[in-house]
Amino acid sequence: MVRVLHSHPGGVHPADHKAESNATPIRTMPLLPRYVVPLRQHIGTPTRALVQVGDNILKGQRIGAAEGPVSAAVHAPTSGRVVAVGPSPTPHPSGLYDPAIVIESDGEDRAVAFTPLDWQTLDPATLRLRVRDLGLAGLGGAVFPSHLKLKPGVHTLILNGAECEPWITCDDRLMRERAAEVLGGAALMARITGARSVLAGIEDNKPQAIAALRDAVNRLDSGLAADLTFEITPIPTRYPGGGGKQLIQTLTGLEVPSGGLSTELGIQMFNVGTAYGLYRAVTLGEPMFSRIVTVTGHVAQPGNFEARIGTPIGDLIAAAGGALPGASGELVGGPMMGFDLMDLAAPATKAVNCIIVKSPELFPAKPAALPCIRCGACARACPASLQPFELYWFSRAKDFGKAQSYHLFDCIECGCCAYVCPSHIPLVDYYRFAKSEIWAREREKQAADQARVRHEFKTFRAEREKQEKAEKFAKAAAETKAKSTASGEAAAASGEDAEAAKKKALLEAALARAAQAKAEQAAAGITPKNTDNLPPAVAREIAEIDARREQAGAADAPATPDATPSTPHS
Amino acid sequence: MNGSPFDLLQRNSVTLVMAKVLAALIPGITAHAWFFGPGIWVSLFVCVSFGILFETLMLLMRGRSLGPALQDGTVVVTAVLLALSLPTLAPWWLYATGMLMAVVVAKHLYGGIGQNLFNPAMVGYAALIISFPLTMTQWPGPVGMVDHVVTLGEAFDLVFAGQGAISLDALTAATALDTWKTQARLDTAPAAIAALPALGHFGGRGQEYVAVMYLLGGLLLLSNRVITWHIPVAFLAAVALTASLVHWALPGQPGALFHLFSGGVMLGAFFIATDPVTAASTPLGKLLYAGLAGMLVVLIRVFGGYPDGVAFSVLLMNVAAPFIDAYTQPRVYGHGSKS
Numbered sequence: 001m002v003r004v005l006h007s008h009p010g011g012v013h014p015a016d017h018k019a020e021s022n023a024t025p026i027r028t029m030p031l032l033p034r035y036v037v038p039l040r041q042h043i044g045t046p047t048r049a050l051v052q053v054g055d056n057i058l059k060g061q062r063i064g065a066a067e068g069p070v071s072a073a074v075h076a077p078t079s080g081r082v083v084a085v086g087p088s089p090t091p092h093p094s095g096l097y098d099p100a101i102v103i104e105s106d107g108e109d110r111a112v113a114f115t116p117l118d119w120q121t122l123d124p125a126t127l128r129l130r131v132r133d134l135g136l137a138g139l140g141g142a143v144f145p146s147h148l149k150l151k152p153g154v155h156t157l158i159l160n161g162a163e164c165e166p167w168i169t170c171d172d173r174l175m176r177e178r179a180a181e182v183l184g185g186a187a188l189m190a191r192i193t194g195a196r197s198v199l200a201g202i203e204d205n206k207p208q209a210i211a212a213l214r215d216a217v218n219r220l221d222s223g224l225a226a227d228l229t230f231e232i233t234p235i236p237t238r239y240p241g242g243g244g245k246q247l248i249q250t251l252t253g254l255e256v257p258s259g260g261l262s263t264e265l266g267i268q269m270f271n272v273g274t275a276y277g278l279y280r281a282v283t284l285g286e287p288m289f290s291r292i293v294t295v296t297g298h299v300a301q302p303g304n305f306e307a308r309i310g311t312p313i314g315d316l317i318a319a320a321g322g323a324l325p326g327a328s329g330e331l332v333g334g335p336m337m338g339f340d341l342m343d344l345a346a347p348a349t350k351a352v353n354c355i356i357v358k359s360p361e362l363f364p365a366k367p368a369a370l371p372c373i374r375c376g377a378c379a380r381a382c383p384a385s386l387q388p389f390e391l392y393w394f395s396r397a398k399d400f401g402k403a404q405s406y407h408l409f410d411c412i413e414c415g416c417c418a419y420v421c422p423s424h425i426p427l428v429d430y431y432r433f434a435k436s437e438i439w440a441r442e443r444e445k446q447a448a449d450q451a452r453v454r455h456e457f458k459t460f461r462a463e464r465e466k467q468e469k470a471e472k473f474a475k476a477a478a479e480t481k482a483k484s485t486a487s488g489e490a491a492a493a494s495g496e497d498a499e500a501a502k503k504k505a506l507l508e509a510a511l512a513r514a515a516q517a518k519a520e521q522a523a524a525g526i527t528p529k530n531t532d533n534l535p536p537a538v539a540r541e542i543a544e545i546d547a548r549r550e551q552a553g554a555a556d557a558p559a560t561p562d563a564t565p566s567t568p569h570s
Numbered sequence: 571m572n573g574s575p576f577d578l579l580q581r582n583s584v585t586l587v588m589a590k591v592l593a594a595l596i597p598g599i600t601a602h603a604w605f606f607g608p609g610i611w612v613s614l615f616v617c618v619s620f621g622i623l624f625e626t627l628m629l630l631m632r633g634r635s636l637g638p639a640l641q642d643g644t645v646v647v648t649a650v651l652l653a654l655s656l657p658t659l660a661p662w663w664l665y666a667t668g669m670l671m672a673v674v675v676a677k678h679l680y681g682g683i684g685q686n687l688f689n690p691a692m693v694g695y696a697a698l699i700i701s702f703p704l705t706m707t708q709w710p711g712p713v714g715m716v717d718h719v720v721t722l723g724e725a726f727d728l729v730f731a732g733q734g735a736i737s738l739d740a741l742t743a744a745t746a747l748d749t750w751k752t753q754a755r756l757d758t759a760p761a762a763i764a765a766l767p768a769l770g771h772f773g774g775r776g777q778e779y780v781a782v783m784y785l786l787g788g789l790l791l792l793s794n795r796v797i798t799w800h801i802p803v804a805f806l807a808a809v810a811l812t813a814s815l816v817h818w819a820l821p822g823q824p825g826a827l828f829h830l831f832s833g834g835v836m837l838g839a840f841f842i843a844t845d846p847v848t849a850a851s852t853p854l855g856k857l858l859y860a861g862l863a864g865m866l867v868v869l870i871r872v873f874g875g876y877p878d879g880v881a882f883s884v885l886l887m888n889v890a891a892p893f894i895d896a897y898t899q900p901r902v903y904g905h906g907s908k909s
Contacts, residue, residue, distance in 0.1 A: 258904035335577040371684035375846040384903040415575030
């Protein structure tokens with residue numbers, strides 16, 4: 001059966017630069033003296049560190065526990081000792097530090113005992129928890145915790161081996177060399193999710209990978225393959241053909257609804273690396289403590305490396321023969337959606353699929369941006385059928401409402417628009433700016449809304465208390481009046497008398513309360529003061545005055561008048 | 571700001587786009603020089619010179635750097651399009667005034683490249699035809715129709731020194747559009763009009779082949795993906811359809827072929843209405859924009875006061891372009907029907 005392919009709108013054909021790194025087999029990184037394992041490697045809540053400085057740990061030991069519903073555990077890449085738990089450089093565009101566990105290897109590489117997952121008998125919820133605790137997250141780049149996607153209720157499982165970004169070849173090599181495991185993982189995923197058909201989409205610039213997967217279909221364990229159909233489908237090489245939405249559209253002609261999930265179409269998608277990871281997790285019980293990373297660009301021996309999670313990127317580049325003279329920085333990810341690495345000490349995480357060492361020849365400086373001439377090249381390149389130049393004008397003018405109404409949030413930031421722009425405008429940066437501004441404003445609005453609700457409640461409560469007091473006083477006044485009437489002293493109490501009685505009652509009540517409070521405080525040994533929330537300088541001053549008073553034998557002088565404006569508590 | 575993408579399409583710039591537009595105009599300009607004499611080179615030279623002068627002055631006054639704006643080549647394209655729309659051998663100040671309106675008023679007073687609402691060349695043309703209607707009708711006749719075809723030197727004299735040794739009257743002739751307009755009012759039989767010397771085989775004499783060359787250049791732009799098919803196809807189809815309807819209702823009026831291959835229709839369809847800054851930008855919007863513009867061209871030609879209607883129809887539709895865009899936004903992935 002030949003699948004009829006559909007076309008997705010837009011797309012570009014950048015030079016693919018695959019040949020630099022896809023010709024040599026995957027090399028295994030040697031054991032390193034030191035690994036840096038960030039607690040946050042996935043989308044969602046960071047993990048909670050399970051180890052402390054000084055702890056001895058084993059390879060595969062869970063060192064960070066998944067927290068909350070969207071999280072995936074992290075594991076030790078080798079045996080050794082925890083030497084630090086705290087902020088470390090991470091591969092993130094911001095270059096900000098993030099908590100990580102730093103491990104000094106003992107060189108013995110001793111592992112904990114792994115127990116395979118009995119996926120056939122485990123109930124689905126338990127199985128998902130086990131997968132979460134084995135740290136599985138999507139290796140295609142988004143690093144979404146995999147267990148959340150392994151839910152029943154889909155009919156098609158798409159295996160994403162498109163690898164559409166230029167330069168990256170880790171999926172290509174993985175499919176060529178470990179096709180059986182990749183396909184086995186996909187079959188397991190289909191079994192767990194209830195999908196009956198497995199569709200693999202691979203760009204047609206990877207003929208060996210396509211052949212390897214096709215071959216693996218024929219050799220797949222019959223128990224695993226029973227009732228499943230497999231289609232290994234070459235798709236046209238056109239960036240961003242491997243984008244989730246684009247691949248679904250190419251293979252099925254369907255569009256994932258805006259803001260929705262592919263599962264609404266009965267489709268679930270996994271990257272080939274994730275499938276491989278799941279296969280290892282299920283059949284061996286092995287947690288995700290390594291992945292394949294492409295190291296390419298301006299290095300002596302570009303290629304792919306099986307790197308333990310936590311391998312410093314500098315060591316990966318060294319393993320690829322080191323950067324050649326004239327290198328001008330490193331990219332994490334591909335050239336279309338990747339980012340500049342800030343620190344070579346940052347480790348390879350589950351999200352790092354590629355390191356490209358730059359040189360001015362490979363990545364020439366971008367020409368200065370010129371004004372937009374609305375030529376529409378960006379609109380023709382946009383895979384989401386957006387009008388990028390309109391979004392640019394709106395973002396630039398900070399007209400965020402308009403940008404949203406032109407579907408800014410359907411932008412997948414693939415970079416096609418900026419790639420083709422004849423004015424060299426960094427369009428995607430404008431969209432990222434607009435998105436973050438909109439998010440910030442929404443957070444502010446939420447905070448303001450919350451404050452308003454709180455204020456309204458406070459006003460309401462004050463009003464209620466006032467009313468309650470008034471009622472109480474009225475009642476007390478009425479009682480006093482009744483008493484005086486009963487004693488026969490006043491034959492005809494005038495309105496003024498009643499008013500005076502009420503005031504007297506109020507005064508008496510207040511005095512009684514004050515006396516009681518004072519007695520309570522005295523009993524507790526507290527000198528009444530209104531000195532909370534004072535600036536340290538003022539607090540010190542008051543303390544000095546109190547000390548002088550004490551010396552003067554005036555220890556129980558009246559409370560210090562509140563001279564400074566107090567900060568409202570909340 | 572993480573800066574991605576780090577890879578950009580190589581050999582891609584506004585300058586290159588403009589260079590492709592200019593290259594695509596070469597066949598038309600050559601045909602123009604062949605049929606109407608070398609006067610076109612002088613008007614091109616004068617328009618481009620004043621264009622660069624005004625661009626430079628405006629950039630200096632606006633405190634912008636000269637380099638990128640002058641390099642982008644847009645002012646040269648504006649100047650060339652205006653020169654091709656104006657009669658050659660006109661006095662230099664006519665070209666200067668046109669470029670002043672185009673570059674200073676239509677382009678820089680609106681905020682410079684990318685910000686202009688109106689097509690600068692057409693603003694220049696419209697200002698001139700309103701201000702100097704007589705000068706604007708003195709078109710040199712095609713070779714074979716007039717007594718004398720100027721040499722390059724004579725053309726320079728005429729443009730810079732006014733009428734010298736040769737009288738302009740000896741060189742100019744009514745254009746095909748003018749002829750149809752006046753003769754149709756006199757109720758001359760179409761066959762008799764078609765036989766007049768200003769008329770060619772299917773369009774205006776000489777002009778029809780220039781138009782064929784513009785068409786050829788336009789196809790080059792299409793094949794180079796500088797423009798999309800929407801605007802030229804809709805524009806030409808609307809001209810043909812409207813002209814056919816008019817011809818059917820008023821048999822004294824010329825048919826579709828004449829309208830397509832006379833005046834500024836071919837230049838307008840591929841080079842003027844397609845100006846991305848001032849045109850509609852969505853696929854459906856482009857069809858509407860150019861379709862309405864093409865319809866207006868014929869209506870202005872037949873019922874309006876001016877012989878040609880390309881400039882006015884394009885300017886009118888420029889006003890409507892933002893509105894058209896706002897109501898013709900394409901369906902975005904994941905929205906609407908296909909889910």
